[in-house]
Amino acid sequence: MKTPDTLRSARWFAPDDFRSFGHRSRVMQMGYGPADYRGKPLIAIVNTWSDANQCHAHFKQRVDDVKRGVLQAGGFPLELPAISLSESMVKPTTMLYRNFLAMETEELLRSHPVDGAVLMGGCDKTTPGLTMGALSAGLPFVYLPAGPMLRGNWKGQVLGSGSDAFKYWDERRAGRLSDQAWQEMEGGIARSHGTCMTMGTAATMMGIAEAVGFALPGASSIPAADANHIRMSSECGRRIVSMVWEDLTPARLLSRAHFENGIACAMAMGCSTNAIIHLIAMSRRAGHPVTLADFDAASRQVPVLANIRPSGDKYLMEDFYYAGGLPALLERIRSHLKLDAMTVNGRTLGDNIAGAAVYDEDVIRPLVNPIYAEGALAVLRGNLAPDGVVIKPSACAPHLLQHSGRALVFDDYPSLKKAVDDPDLDVSGDDVLVLRYAGPLGAGMPEWGMLPIPTKLLKAGVKDMLRLSDARMSGTSYGGCLLHCAPEAALGGPLALVKTGDRITVDVPARRIHLEVSDDELAARRAAWAPPPPRFERGYGWIFGKHVLQADQGCDFDFLETSFGAAVPEPDIF
Numbered sequence: 001m002k003t004p005d006t007l008r009s010a011r012w013f014a015p016d017d018f019r020s021f022g023h024r025s026r027v028m029q030m031g032y033g034p035a036d037y038r039g040k041p042l043i044a045i046v047n048t049w050s051d052a053n054q055c056h057a058h059f060k061q062r063v064d065d066v067k068r069g070v071l072q073a074g075g076f077p078l079e080l081p082a083i084s085l086s087e088s089m090v091k092p093t094t095m096l097y098r099n100f101l102a103m104e105t106e107e108l109l110r111s112h113p114v115d116g117a118v119l120m121g122g123c124d125k126t127t128p129g130l131t132m133g134a135l136s137a138g139l140p141f142v143y144l145p146a147g148p149m150l151r152g153n154w155k156g157q158v159l160g161s162g163s164d165a166f167k168y169w170d171e172r173r174a175g176r177l178s179d180q181a182w183q184e185m186e187g188g189i190a191r192s193h194g195t196c197m198t199m200g201t202a203a204t205m206m207g208i209a210e211a212v213g214f215a216l217p218g219a220s221s222i223p224a225a226d227a228n229h230i231r232m233s234s235e236c237g238r239r240i241v242s243m244v245w246e247d248l249t250p251a252r253l254l255s256r257a258h259f260e261n262g263i264a265c266a267m268a269m270g271c272s273t274n275a276i277i278h279l280i281a282m283s284r285r286a287g288h289p290v291t292l293a294d295f296d297a298a299s300r301q302v303p304v305l306a307n308i309r310p311s312g313d314k315y316l317m318e319d320f321y322y323a324g325g326l327p328a329l330l331e332r333i334r335s336h337l338k339l340d341a342m343t344v345n346g347r348t349l350g351d352n353i354a355g356a357a358v359y360d361e362d363v364i365r366p367l368v369n370p371i372y373a374e375g376a377l378a379v380l381r382g383n384l385a386p387d388g389v390v391i392k393p394s395a396c397a398p399h400l401l402q403h404s405g406r407a408l409v410f411d412d413y414p415s416l417k418k419a420v421d422d423p424d425l426d427v428s429g430d431d432v433l434v435l436r437y438a439g440p441l442g443a444g445m446p447e448w449g450m451l452p453i454p455t456k457l458l459k460a461g462v463k464d465m466l467r468l469s470d471a472r473m474s475g476t477s478y479g480g481c482l483l484h485c486a487p488e489a490a491l492g493g494p495l496a497l498v499k500t501g502d503r504i505t506v507d508v509p510a511r512r513i514h515l516e517v518s519d520d521e522l523a524a525r526r527a528a529w530a531p532p533p534p535r536f537e538r539g540y541g542w543i544f545g546k547h548v549l550q551a552d553q554g555c556d557f558d559f560l561e562t563s564f565g566a567a568v569p570e571p572d573i574f
Contacts, residue, residue, distance in 0.1 A: 002115075002245050004039035008139070011573055012113035013038060019573060023113070037076040041244035043237070044114040045070075045077055046105055046134075048126045050084035055123040055202065056146055057193035058224055062233045066118050066144065069237020075244070077237065080108045087124045087202070093446035095472065096544060098125040098132075098278075099557050102285075105133025106560075111571055115139065116244040118236050122146025122195045122224075124475070127205035128278035131214055135250050135285040136560065138567075140243040142344050143214040144236045145206035147224035148317035149194030159189045161196040162476020163310045166450065173421075174458040194224025197317040199308040200475035201272040207326050208279060211265035212258045213343035217352040221325030223318050239345060246346065256288040257338035261349060263295055264336045267302035267375030268329055270311030272475025273390050273483050276377060281554030287562045292379045292388045292552050296511065299375030302336050304394045305329060305365045310478035311394040312371055315363050323363035327356035332364060380482070382513040383522070384494050384504065387486035387552045389468070393508050395478035397464035401508040403480075404516075405432040405466060409500045412437060413448050420454040427454050429462040432504045436495045437532060439470035439488025440548045440555050444535075449473035449483040466506060470495055470551075482506065482513065484551035490532055491550070497525040 005014065012023045027037060045066050049059035063079055070077040082104050085094045109117055117137075119130040122145050134141040152159030168185060171177040195202035206220040216236060222229045259279060266275045276295055283290045306329055307315050320329075330337065331353045339350025358364045365371060372394035379388045393401055408431050410416040416435055419425055427433075433451045437443065450473040453465055466480045470488035473481050487493030494515065498504075503516040515522075536542045547557040558564060 002247050007041060007244070008115045009042040009113040011570070041075040041115040041241050042113055043070045043075045043077050043240055043244070044109055044112060044117040045079045045120065046082050046108060046117055046130060047079055047120045048082050048084045048130070049120070050086070052089050053084040053086035053123060054088070054190070054193065055086065055149070055195045056084060056120070059120050059146065062144070062230070063120065065230050065233035066120070066237040069234035070241060072234070073238040073241035075237075075241035078112065078114060080112065082108065082130070085123060085125045085129065093444045094125040095446065095555065096444035096541070098129045099544070099548070099560065100540065101126065101129030102132040102136070102560065105130050106136045109134065109137035109139055110568065116240045117141040118240050119143045120146070122202055122206055124201040124205065124274070127202075127209055128282055131209065131282055132285045132556070135282065136562070138249055138251060140240065140248050141214070141250070142216065142236045142240045142243065143209045144233055145209065145215055145220045147194050147222045147226070147229050148197040148203055149190060150192040150223060150225055151197060151316050151318050152189040152191060154185050154188035158316065159185065160198040160309045160316050160476070161190055162200050162474050163198045163478065165189060166477055170453065170458055173455050192225045196476050198310060198476045199270050199272070199306060199312075199317070201274040202475070203317050204266060204269060204271040204275050204475055205278055207269050208262040208266055208275060210326050211330060211349070212262040213253065213341055213349060216345055217343070218325050218327050221317065221321040223321055242346070243344060248344070248346070250286060253342055253344070254286050254288060255341065256290070257341045259283040259286070259288055259290045260294065261337050261341055263290060263298045264302050264333055265326070265330060267298050267377065268304060268333045269306045270304040270308060270371060270376045270394050273377060273392050274472055274475050276390055277472070277484065277551055277555050280552075281556045284554055284556060284561050284563070295377055296379040299378050302333055302375045303367065303370035304372040304376050305332055305367070305370055307363050307365055307371050310476060311376060311392070319360070319363050323360035324356060324358045327353045328358045329364050331356040332358065332367060378508050378511060380506065380508065380511050380513040382515070384498070384513050384515040385485045386494070387550065389482045389485045389513055391480070391482050391508060392478070396480045400464060400466050400480040400506070402506070403466055404503055404505040405430045407432050407434050407498050407500055407502045407504050409434040409436070409498055416451065420452045423456055425454050425456060427457065429457055429465050432466040432468055434495070434498055435467075435469040435471060436489035436498070437470070439485070439490055440550065441545055442470065442488055442490035442532070442535070444544070445472050445551070445555065447472050447474045449481050450477040450479060451481070468504065486550045486552045488550065492526070492529060492531060494522065496529055497522055
């Protein structure tokens with residue numbers, strides 16, 4: 001247990017010296033007296049609010065709810081803003097800046113006089129970015145999820161962000177949806193603050209954060225506009241103060257079992273493919289690494305139970321919350337969880353989910369009636385992807401799970417975008433569209449992997465086809481997309497050697513992908529290959545290109561991983 005004199009913040013404020021005089025006087029400059037903060041846990045509230053992040057629009061108010069909780073529990077709150085990373089607004093991709101947020105969070109916590117933290121995130125990269133940084137900083141923390149937005153609506157139809165946007169965009173491209181209808185949908189698909197309300201990357205990562213033990217029980221499922229979200233925010237403030245006194249640091253809290261629970265949860269949710277990259281990175285920061293093999297093993301055992309788009313065909317996150325939320329889903333997969341894993345509320349995961357009820361058996365399915373009998377993700381390997389390629393079979397047309405087709409290769413997105421609208425494009429529904437040089441080094445790994453189906457095929461009624469890339473795709477997307485191909489083309493991975501006309505064979509049940517080209521021919525192509533020029537020659541992008549790891553390793557920076565070197569010491573105060 002901590003005492004006032006052993007609080008980390010006491011290093012700044014307790015000594016009777018000139019430097020501490022300066023610290024204390026500057027706190028008084030802000031209008032606070034010694035009774036406001038001396039001998040109390042100082043709590044950093046890392047807030048990713050901005051005017052450019054619609055998903056976090058309510059954080060401007062929620063930070064006050066957190067502060068109220070901190071003050072009620074006898075702590076002293078300090079709001080520390082961090083880069084916001086709106087998935088829809090930040091270009092070329094938020095993936096380029098996830099590690100930036102992780103660095104910022106780590107250094108914010110390390111450099112300031114704080115004893116613990118509440119991390120306010122939700123939009124796709126903010127959850128992993130915040131938690132990766134906090135894990136490296138090593139202070140007690142609670143994660144506060146932004147929560148999903150309300151269900152969309154258009155002419156009485158329930159709309160899901162991302163999933164329905166992709167679906168109806170294809171309808172418009174095929175000439176089956178008017179410009180007027182498309183414009184009307186713009187105002188109906190996103191009706192409140194909060195993250196995407198499909199089981200995209202935001203909902204996936206918020207759920208994983210709760211399953212791992214970073215968030216309060218049930219916190220990840222609460223819609224952003226629900227009053228329960230306000231109450232949860234205040235409880236985060238109260239709980240973090242207790243965590244500081246208990247000295248419940250990540251090192252004391254976490255084990256490998258926590259991240260295995262995150263994997264099981266991801267599978268049952270019908271998660272975004274991005275879960276693999278982020279959870280691997282988070283686990284490596286914690287010193288308890290999980291791998292692609294762990295995900296694939298879980299996918300053989302844990303079925304998809306959450307009937308939420310895009311793996312499901314009907315419901316959204318608001319429905320999931322009313323049906324019992326994440327505690328109810330986790331209770332359903334209890335046999336696949338490490339129940340003795342401790343969580344931030346001081347109780348085990350097993351205790352937190354005990355007796356959680358399901359209120360709609362179609363939204364959260366029983367084990368005997370899953371959405372998909374295996375987990376949401378599968379990892380394939382072969383001569384085309386020695387380090388793995390990821391597919392979401394639960395959201396893929398069944399006939400594509402075992403398929404062989406001709407490759408149609410593109411080296412950049414603009415040429416792909418132009419080609420798919422060409423009415424004379426030489427393509428069939430049996431072909432495999434390939435986009436390369438879109439991985440971490442090639443393009444920062446944007447969400448380009450849900451390659452558009454050529455317009456001529458859409459008009460002919462084709463709704464899915466195999467698509468292969470070293471990019472990512474939106475977690476709200478669906479279809480036969482093979483993603484995160486590693487090593488990526490920009491590194492000279494086998495994907496760089498594919499030519500239009502080659503045959504690619506995919507066998508999801510066997511976890512195999514194979515380029516039907518001889519080893520001798522591949523060797524000749526490799527000898528003739530030249531790497532592309534660096535994308536960035538200065539700035540943060542240059543750092544990213546020099547230090548980013550591949551998708552199978554979590555795309556973290558090598559120098560930020562726990563294994564890179566000794567722990568960073570506390571800052572000098574002289």
